[in-house]
Structure formats: structure tokens, C-alpha cells
Amino acid sequence: MNNQAITKLRNTGFKTALVFIVMSIVGLLMYGLNLGIEFTGGVITRFETTEVVSQEKMQQLLQDQVQGQFKLESAKDNTQWSVHQEADQAKEHYKVWFDKLVKVADVGVQFLDSDAFGPQVGEQLINQGGLAMMAALVSILLYLAMRFEWRLAVGAITALFHDVLVVLGVFAFTGQEFNLTALAAILAVIGYSLNDSIIVGDRVRELMRLNKDSTLDSIINAAIASTMTRTLITSGTTLATIIAIWVLAGTPLRGFAMSLFTGILVGTLSSICIAATVPALLGLDVDHYKIKPEEEQEMLTP
Amino acid sequence: MKTAYKHPGRYSLWQYLVLAFTLIFMTLSALPNWYGEQPTVRLSSEQKDATALTPNALTKQLGEQGIEVTKVVTENYGVTIYLQQQDQQQHAQQVLKAAYNDDYSTALAMKSAAPAWLSDLGMNPVKLGLDLRGGVRFLLKVDTAVAVKEQLEQIQSHAKQLIRSNRLYGATAQVIAGNKVELSYKESQFDGMKAVKKTLRQSYPQLDFSSDGPTRFVIAYGEQAIAQFETEVMAQNLHTLRDRIEELGITEAVTQRKGKNHIRIELPGVQDPSEAKRIIGATAALDFHEVKATGGKVFLTKEGKEVSLKPLPLLSGKHIKDARAAFSDMGVPEVHLVLDETGGKIMTKHSQKNVGNPMVTVFTDYTQDAQGRSIKTAKIINMATITSVLGSRFSITNMQSAQAAQELALLLRAGSLTAPVTIEAESTIGPTLGHENINNGLAALALGLAVILIFMGLWYRRLGAIANIALGLNLICLLGLMSLIPGAVLTLPGIAGLVLTVGMAVDTNVLIFERIKEESNKGRSVLQAVDQGYSNAFATILDANITTLITAGILYGVGYGPVKGFAITLGLGILTSMFTGVFASRAMTNIAMLKSKKLLKGVCA
Numbered sequence: 080m081n082n083q084a085i086t087k088l089r090n091t092g093f094k095t096a097l098v099f100i101v102m103s104i105v106g107l108l109m110y111g112l113n114l115g116i117e118f119t120g121g122v123i124t125r126f127e128t129t130e131v132v133s134q135e136k137m138q139q140l141l142q143d144q145v146q147g148q149f150k151l152e153s154a155k156d157n158t159q160w161s162v163h164q165e166a167d168q169a170k171e172h173y174k175v176w177f178d179k180l181v182k183v184a185d186v187g188v189q190f191l192d193s194d195a196f197g198p199q200v201g202e203q204l205i206n207q208g209g210l211a212m213m214a215a216l217v218s219i220l221l222y223l224a225m226r227f228e229w230r231l232a233v234g235a236i237t238a239l240f241h242d243v244l245v246v247l248g249v250f251a252f253t254g255q256e257f258n259l260t261a262l263a264a265i266l267a268v269i270g271y272s273l274n275d276s277i278i279v280g281d282r283v284r285e286l287m288r289l290n291k292d293s294t295l296d297s298i299i300n301a302a303i304a305s306t307m308t309r310t311l312i313t314s315g316t317t318l319a320t321i322i323a324i325w326v327l328a329g330t331p332l333r334g335f336a337m338s339l340f341t342g343i344l345v346g347t348l349s350s351i352c353i354a355a356t357v358p359a360l361l362g363l364d365v366d367h368y369k370i371k372p373e374e375e376q377e378m379l380t381p
Numbered sequence: 382m383k384t385a386y387k388h389p390g391r392y393s394l395w396q397y398l399v400l401a402f403t404l405i406f407m408t409l410s411a412l413p414n415w416y417g418e419q420p421t422v423r424l425s426s427e428q429k430d431a432t433a434l435t436p437n438a439l440t441k442q443l444g445e446q447g448i449e450v451t452k453v454v455t456e457n458y459g460v461t462i463y464l465q466q467q468d469q470q471q472h473a474q475q476v477l478k479a480a481y482n483d484d485y486s487t488a489l490a491m492k493s494a495a496p497a498w499l500s501d502l503g504m505n506p507v508k509l510g511l512d513l514r515g516g517v518r519f520l521l522k523v524d525t526a527v528a529v530k531e532q533l534e535q536i537q538s539h540a541k542q543l544i545r546s547n548r549l550y551g552a553t554a555q556v557i558a559g560n561k562v563e564l565s566y567k568e569s570q571f572d573g574m575k576a577v578k579k580t581l582r583q584s585y586p587q588l589d590f591s592s593d594g595p596t597r598f599v600i601a602y603g604e605q606a607i608a609q610f611e612t613e614v615m616a617q618n619l620h621t622l623r624d625r626i627e628e629l630g631i632t633e634a635v636t637q638r639k640g641k642n643h644i645r646i647e648l649p650g651v652q653d654p655s656e657a658k659r660i661i662g663a664t665a666a667l668d669f670h671e672v673k674a675t676g677g678k679v680f681l682t683k684e685g686k687e688v689s690l691k692p693l694p695l696l697s698g699k700h701i702k703d704a705r706a707a708f709s710d711m712g713v714p715e716v717h718l719v720l721d722e723t724g725g726k727i728m729t730k731h732s733q734k735n736v737g738n739p740m741v742t743v744f745t746d747y748t749q750d751a752q753g754r755s756i757k758t759a760k761i762i763n764m765a766t767i768t769s770v771l772g773s774r775f776s777i778t779n780m781q782s783a784q785a786a787q788e789l790a791l792l793l794r795a796g797s798l799t800a801p802v803t804i805e806a807e808s809t810i811g812p813t814l815g816h817e818n819i820n821n822g823l824a825a826l827a828l829g830l831a832v833i834l835i836f837m838g839l840w841y842r843r844l845g846a847i848a849n850i851a852l853g854l855n856l857i858c859l860l861g862l863m864s865l866i867p868g869a870v871l872t873l874p875g876i877a878g879l880v881l882t883v884g885m886a887v888d889t890n891v892l893i894f895e896r897i898k899e900e901s902n903k904g905r906s907v908l909q910a911v912d913q914g915y916s917n918a919f920a921t922i923l924d925a926n927i928t929t930l931i932t933a934g935i936l937y938g939v940g941y942g943p944v945k946g947f948a949i950t951l952g953l954g955i956l957t958s959m960f961t962g963v964f965a966s967r968a969m970t971n972i973a974m975l976k977s978k979k980l981l982k983g984v985c986a
Binding site: 125127172173174189190191192193194195196197199200203207208210211214215218219222226259260262263266267269270271273274275277278281305306308309312313315316317318319320321323324326327328329331332335336339 | 512520522640653654655803804805806807808809810811813814817818821822824825826828829832833836837840873874876877880881883884885887888891892895899920921924925926927928929930931932933935936938939940942943944947948951
């Protein structure tokens with residue numbers, strides 16, 4: 080890829096990223112996140128039936144056993160069921176109505192799992208999750224500030240914010256349940272997103288030292304060009320494994336896989352288009368990495 | 382010229398040895414996972430005259446109930462029965478409990494199915510999380526505020542008692558806001574109150590005391606004292622809960638303090654949460670008894686010795702206000718007790734007449750069996766001789782060890798405190814889902830791995846083969862490391878982390894290979910290109926992985942349940958992938974290059 084093509088790619092990508100950010104904010108404001116019961120409180124009980132049962136029939140069957148209001152959802156062609164109760168509606172332990180259901184149902188019923196969360200737990204987990212996210216950001220910020228020129232560090236962090244925001248935006252638009260594992264995946268995205276940005280940043284730094292006479296733009300482009308293959312391969316292999324998780328690992332990891340997939344996809348884009356572009360906008364100059372005389376001496380002697 | 386070039390990055394013999402040793406060790410450590418685990422029920426007894434058990438009879442007995450037994454191993458003090466199916470474990474326990482409850486206690490466990498020599502080396506399969514093996518998880522909230530309130534009320538009634546006994550009529554004591562007890566009295570009673578204050582100061586050294594004018598005196602729990610008190614309450618509750626879970630016969634339970642006032646309990650293998658719920662909510666008590674030479678009620682000591690005691694306790698444990706482990710002047714461990722006012726009086730009266738006689742401490746607990754009946758279990762935890770007249774403060778002397786003293790103090794405090802516990806979250810994972818999760822996770826791993834192996838092989842040819850071997854070694858090392866680390870648990874998100882690690886681990890090699898390609902394009906010789914590629918890429922690899930390592934660390938710190946498993950595989954995966962991706966693949970590259978220079982086919986033009 081030549082210089083101009085990369086500049087064009089960067090500019091287009093940067094604008095696209097801005098559009099993504101705006102859309103994600105709009106999505107979050109309009110729809111919000113479909114939080115999992117870990118956060119909202121409530122009871123979910125899941126079970127399987129040996130044969131296909133119609134939704135109406137199952138609803139009727141459960142109506143007679145379950146006290147209070149509930150929401151019934153089916154999966155796997157009406158053989159897997161989940162009963163969702165709000166925290167204040169779950170009047171009996173699930174075991175009570177489930178045992179009755181097993182007796183009255185004319186098909187085999189197999190218990191899968193049940194989760195019950197009190198409303199206070201959610202508040203705590205949200206606080207903890209937020210705290211974790213902040214802790215991750217701060218420690219990474221510190222690390223980057225130590226390791227890089229501040230403009231490069233800000234570039235990486237901007238890319239990071241973009242990634243997290245877009246992942247949340249996708250959750251808002253699709254209505255996919257945002258649960259604890261999805262939150263964990265976002266933290267992993269933070270780590271991975273930086274991984275790419277750092278590799279580009281590392282190259283920018285290295286090339287700045289070696290080519291003092293080139294323009295900043297061409298140095299950034301050269302850095303992107305030389306890391307492009309690596310970025311694409313690594314993102315590609317990682318995405319491939321995430322697709323494997325998404326397709327095969329079942330419902331519990333759906334939100335997790337979606338979170339990681341989006342995060343790594345847009346993370347690749349942002350590390351190329353944001354992480355390297357923002358420092359230039361902030362006025363990064365080739366002189367910032369001018370090699371000091373003693374260092375130059377060191378580099379010249381083999 | 383090229384052949385004369387001494388390869389600067391060639392490893393010395395010891396480096397190869399370290400590498401080989403690590404890989405062999407990790408393989409050994411990972412090996413038990415191949416065999417998996419088998420569900421077992423263990424019957425154990427400390428009684429010498431316990432009914433003898435024969436493997437054949439047990440197999441037959443369980444077989445009649447439709448429970449398949451794979452083998453029965455006779456050990457000291459009992460037998461371990463290996464079962465075919467995990468979902469029959471609880472049924473088997475019930476059957477055995479019904480048959481041998483008098484002589485044997487039963488416990489459920491998962492045992493490694495690997496050959497004995499691996500277990501003898503201490504190599505066991507990685508621990509599976511609840512989402513993979515089924516079980517129950519509780520998140521309990523301990524209401525420490527109630528415990529603090531009760532403690533304050535205790536102080537209040539103590540103060541009232543003292544006021545009465547000093548005949549300071551009209552003086553009052555009341556609990557006021559801000560964790561304080563306020564004494565108010567007439568100015569004329571100031572001198573008389575001195576004795577009351579003195580006793581209170583001595584009884585509660587950890588509290589803050591302050592006079593507020595001539596008619597008010599305030600006893601306050603400082604922030605530090607409250608924090609310390611809450612920590613003690615949590616420790617006591619955890620201890621009691623652990624004991625109870627052990628009673629249930631669940632040996633691999635996890636009981637952990639989480640945050641300020643939460644307790645997380647994981648009971649693997651349990652399928653009915655209601656039973657566990659009853660046990661966790663039960664109450665315990667502690668009493669002091671006198672020995673009765675003939676015709677008393679028989680209690681058992683820890684060692685199984687029978688002791689006859691007066692059936693009605695001399696003093697109930699409700700009167701224990703505080704208990705601390707300490708050492709006597711002679712250096713023998715003992716437990717210092719503080720009784721409340723009523724308790725102190727009873728003890729003084731009793732001990733005046735009974736110097737030289739023994740006093741026995743009995744621990745009683747109400748537990749509920751499967752049918753919901755309350756069962757009283759009582760055991761003697763201490764027998765000591767009264768050496769002098771005792772007041773509200775006395776000691777249980779001659780403890781076996783400092784640890785025993787500490788434990789007794791803790792038990793005594795636990796008995797004296799009631800911090801109510803509520804279940805805030807409860808998850809049950811059925812055994813079917815556990816199996817399904819394992820299968821799904823492994824399928825995802827297989828698919829992800831296959832895609833990557835094929836891609837790397839096609840894209841980088843021979844170097845790709847090296848990367849693929851490194852990837853295989855990485856998985857082995859990761860599994861080996863996880864089996865080795867005691868706290869590491871594999872969960873479903875953990876398996877996802879494993880799959881993800883596979884995708885990310887090739888990054889290390891991709892970075893190196895792309896560097897080699899670049900160096901080769903600059904016109905360097907093959908050997909130089911390889912050398913430069915490895916050394917230049919390493920700084921970048923380190924930089925890139927540190928950020929993920931940071932997030933993994935944070936995730937582990939705050940993670941809840943299964944998420945913690947993800948943090949573990951994520952973090953350890955990065956470490957092992959750097960080891961195999963840089964160190965091991967470098968060694969393989971070196972060895973391969975000695976044989977043929979065509980290695981870089983597919984990488985260099």
C-alpha cells in the first residue's frame with residue numbers, strides 16, 4: 080500500500096469512527112442496555128423438555144404451578160425453556176414449582192440451571208464493574224504515560240474509549256443481554272485494543288528515531304504499513320476463535336462472544352485510524368523523539 | 382562466509398535443558414486432565430469396632446439401588462467408593478448414610494481418575510468450576526449492623542446492672558445514635574459512678590470512653606473498633622459455616638469472605654439447594670456443665686471418650702460476652718472469657734464451692750436432616766479443672782496448642798454472637814448443564830484450534846509448523862500450570878479464555894515472523910534475519926501483553942464466580958504464550974536451522 084492510500088484509509092477510518100461514536104451514544108440514550116439479572120435482580124430458571132412443546136401449552140402448564148408473574152422464553156426449537164421472574168414476583172423457591180411441573184408434564188423435564196439475584200447485589204456488581212473498568216483505565220494510562228510520549232498515549236486511550244463505547248452501542252441496538260461475562264469481555268477488549276495500538280505506537284517511535292528527515296505523516300503511514308499484516312492476521316485468528324465460541328459454546332457465552340467480537344473488530348480499525356492519527360492532531364512532532372547524542376553513539380557502535 | 386557466521390542467538394545447553402525440563406514437568410502436570418475425575422463417596426470412621434465393610438458387599442448393595450460402582454478402595458479408617466456417574470453420587474450417599482450412619486461418616490468428593498503414580502507425584506486434574514460440574518452457589522449477606530446493635534445492648538444492660546449493684550438510683554444507660562451508649566446521672570452521683578466507669582473500662586478496653594460534663598458519660602465504638610468487630614463477626618460466621626458444610630459431607634466447598642459483609646459459598650455436586658439452605662441458616666450454642674460421677678448424661682469428647690455430665694448446664698453460652706486466646710505466665714495456651722453480669726455471678730457462686738473440680742465445655746448445634754427434622758449434636762470441646770474462685774472473667778486453661786486456644790476462642794465468640802444471614806443470590810447448576818457446558822466449550826476450542834493450525838501452516842509454511850507446535854505446547858503449559866496452582870479453577874468463561882488464548886497466542890509468532898520477513902527484505906542473511914526478528918520483536922511483545930495482563934489482574938481482583946475463571950486463563954495464557962512463543966519456538970527454530978536453511982520458505986522471498 081502506498082503512502083497516499085494509507086492516508087486516505089486513515090482519514091476515512093477516522094471519520095467512520097466518529098460516526099460510530101455518535102451512533103453508539105445515540106443508541107445508548109435511546110435504548111439503554113438490556114442488563115442481565117445479575118444487575119437487575121430476579122430469578123431465571125432454565126430447563127429442557129425431551130420433546131417439542133408449544134409455547135402456549137408450556138405457558139399454560141407453568142401458569143398452574145408458578146405463583147406470581149413470569150416471562151417464558153423458549154430456545155432450541157421449543158425444547159429449552161427459561162422462566163424469568165422479577166425479584167418481587169418470585170414468591171416461592173423455584174424448586175417448589177419445578178418439582179410440581181416434573182410431575183404434571185407429560186414429557187420428560189430436565190433441570191438445567193437457576194439463578195436468583197437480590198436487587199442489592201446488582202447495585203454492588205455495577206459499582207464493582209465500574210470500579211474495575213476505572214482501575215483498568217487508570218493503571219493502563221499510567222503504564223502508557225510511562226512508556227510513551229503523552230500524545231501517543233492519548234491516541235491509544237482515545238482508541239480505547241471508542242472501542243468500549245461502540246461495543247456498548249452494539250449491545251444497545253441489538254438488545255442482547257448485557258451480563259457479567261459480557262462485562263468481563265469488555266475488560267478483555269480494553270487489553271486487546273491497546274495491544275494493537277501499542278504495536279503501532281512502538282513502530283511510530285522506532286521509525287521517528289531512525290528517519291529524522293521524513294514528515295510525520297509518512298512515518299505514521301510507514302508504521303501502519305509495516306504492522307498491517309500482523310494486525311490483520313492476529314485480529315483474524317482471534318476473531319476466528321471468537322466465532323467458534325459464539326457458534327459452539329452455547330447461550331451462556333453469547334454476550335461474551337458478541338462483546339469480544341465487536342470489540343476486536345472495531346479495535347483493529349481504531350488502532351489503525353485513531354491511535355496513530357490522534358497524536359498527529361495533538362501536534363506530535365518528529366523532534367519529540369530526537370535521539371540524544373549519547374544514545375546515537377550507542378546505536379552506531381554495533 | 383555464511384556458514385562461518387556464528388549464530389549469535391543460539392541457545393546454550395543449559396537453556397535447552399531448562400526448556401526441556403519445564404515442558405516435561407508441565408506435560409506431567411497436565412496429564413491427569415486427560416483421565417478426568419471420578420465421583421467418589423468416602424466412608425470413614427474412627428471407631429475401632431465399626432462394622433467391617435467389604436468391597437463386594439458394598440458394590441452389591443449399591444448395585445441393587447441402580448448405582449454403578451467402578452471400584453472400592455479400602456484405606457485406613459474407611460473406604461472410598463468410586464462411582465460411574467456423578468449424578469448418582471448423592472443417591473449413593475443417602476443409601477450409605479441410611480445403612481452405616483452409626484459407625485461411619487460419609488463425604489462426597491471428586492477424585493482424579495489418573496494412574497496412581499501421577500497422584501503420588503501430587504499431579505491432579507484442574508479444579509472445575511460450578512458451571513462445569515454442577516452445584517449450588519450462595520451469596521450471603523451478614524447483617525453486621527445487627528451484631529453491633531446487640532453488642533451495644535449488651536453493654537447497656539451491663540451498665541444498668543452495675544448501676545443497680547452500686548445503688549445509684551435514677552442513673553440510666555441507653556443506646557444512642559452513632560454506636561454509642563450514654564450514661565446519665567445526677568451530679569451528686571458523680572463519685573459513685575466512678576466504680577461503674579472503671580468496671581466498664583476494664584470490660585471493654587477496645588472502646589472509647591469520654592466524660593461529657595458532670596452528668597453524662599459516653600461509651601463509643603470508634604470507627605476502628607467497629608471495623609475490627611465486623612471483621613471478627615465475619616470470621617466467626619465463616620468458621621461456623623465451614624464447619625456446617627463439612628457436616629454436610631461436602632469436602633470441596635468454597636467458603637469465602639467477599640467484600641465488607643458478604644460470604645460466598647460454593648457447594649460442588651449439590652443438586653438440591655434447599656437442604657444446604659437449611660443447614661446454613663441453623664443456630665449453634667455453647668454451654669458449661671458439671672461432671673456427674675454416676676447417672677448423668679453421657680457426652681463424647683473429640684477423641685471419642687465418654688464423659689458423664691449433669692444434664693442441665695451450669696451456665697449457658699449466651700452469657701459469654703467475649704473470648705480471647707492468650708498464654709499463661711508459664712507459656713501454656715489458654716482462653717480468656719468474659720461473662721456478662723448474670724453469668725459472672727453464677728460462676729463466682731459455683732466456683733467458690735468447686736475449686737479442684739472439673740468444668741466441661743459442651744458445644745451444641747441444631748442441624749436439620751433431609752426430612753427437615755432438627756437434630757441436636759453435642760460434643761465436649763474442653764475439660765478443665767477449676768483452680769480458683771472465678772468471676773466474670775476467667776480462663777479455660779491447659780489448651781493443647783495456641784491454635785486450639787484460638788479456635789476455641791473463636792467458637793465461643795461465634796456462639797455468643799448472632800449476626801443474621803440472608804441469602805442475596807443463589808445459583809443452581811444442574812449436572813446435565815455442566816456436561817453440556819464442558820462439551821460446548823471443548824467443541825469451540827477444537828474448532829478455533831483447527832482453524833488456526835491450518836491457517837498458520839498455510840501462511841508461514843515451515844515456520845508455521847514451528848508456531849503450531851509452540852501453540853500446542855502453550856495449551857499443555859497452560860493446562861499444566863492451571864492444574865498446579867491451588868486456587869485456579871476452570872469455568873466456562875475460563876474455557877472461552879482458553880480458546881481466546883489460542884487465537885491470541887499466535888500473535889507472538891506472527892510479530893516475530895513479520896519482523897524476520899522485514900529484516901530479510903532488507904537484505905540480511907537468513908540467520909541474521911531470524912536473530913534480528915526474534916530480538917527486535919520481543920520488546921513489542923512484552924509491551925503488548927502487559928496491558929492485557931493488567932486487565933486480567935483487575936478482573937481477577939473484582940471478578941465474581943465464573944468470571945474469575947476467565948481472568949485466570951486469560952492471565953496465565955499470556956504468560957505461557959510468551960514462554961512458548963518466544964523461548965520454545967526460538968529453540969525449535971535454532972534446531973531446525975541447523976538441519977536446513979529452507980526453513981524460511983514461505984516467509985522470505
